[in-house]
Amino acid sequence: MTQSDETPDHGPVRTCLGCRRRAAKRELLRMTAGLDEHGRQVVVPDPEATAPGRGAHLHPTTECYDLAVRRKAFGRALKLGEGPSSAPVGEYVAAAGTFDPPDQESEH
Ligand SMILES: [Zn+2]
Numbered sequence: 831m832t833q834s835d836e837t838p839d840h841g842p843v844r845t846c847l848g849c850r851r852r853a854a855k856r857e858l859l860r861m862t863a864g865l866d867e868h869g870r871q872v873v874v875p876d877p878e879a880t881a882p883g884r885g886a887h888l889h890p891t892t893e894c895y896d897l898a899v900r901r902k903a904f905g906r907a908l909k910l911g912e913g914p915s916s917a918p919v920g921e922y923v924a925a926a927g928t929f930d931p932p933d934q935e936s937e938h
Contacts, residue, residue, distance in 0.1 A: 842854070847894070848903070858889060859876075874919065
């Protein structure tokens with residue numbers, strides 16, 4: 831484990847890949863390595879934080895996403911080498927920014 835900077839008083843803290851600020855883990859979107867339909871490595875959002883393996887964290891905002899893209903932080907953080915696509919994460923934060931959760935179930 832390299833991420834052992836948890837403080838019992840405030841819960842787990844992680845560093846945002848975009849703005850590099852530390853924030854409570856619950857405020858950040860977890861991301862992991864995944865595969866797209868062509869079998870290429872991509873960065874995918876893991877909002878439930880259930881995916882096994884190495885994860886990286888980001889404020890779920892387009893600002894922090896853009897910063898992380900510009901500094902190619904995803905590949906480094908997830909050990910994917912340079913230039914993995916992070917489009918799924920981009921789509922996720924863009925959707926999250928609209929405050930219109932697409933997975934909201936309508937019950938009758
Ligand atoms: Zn951030």
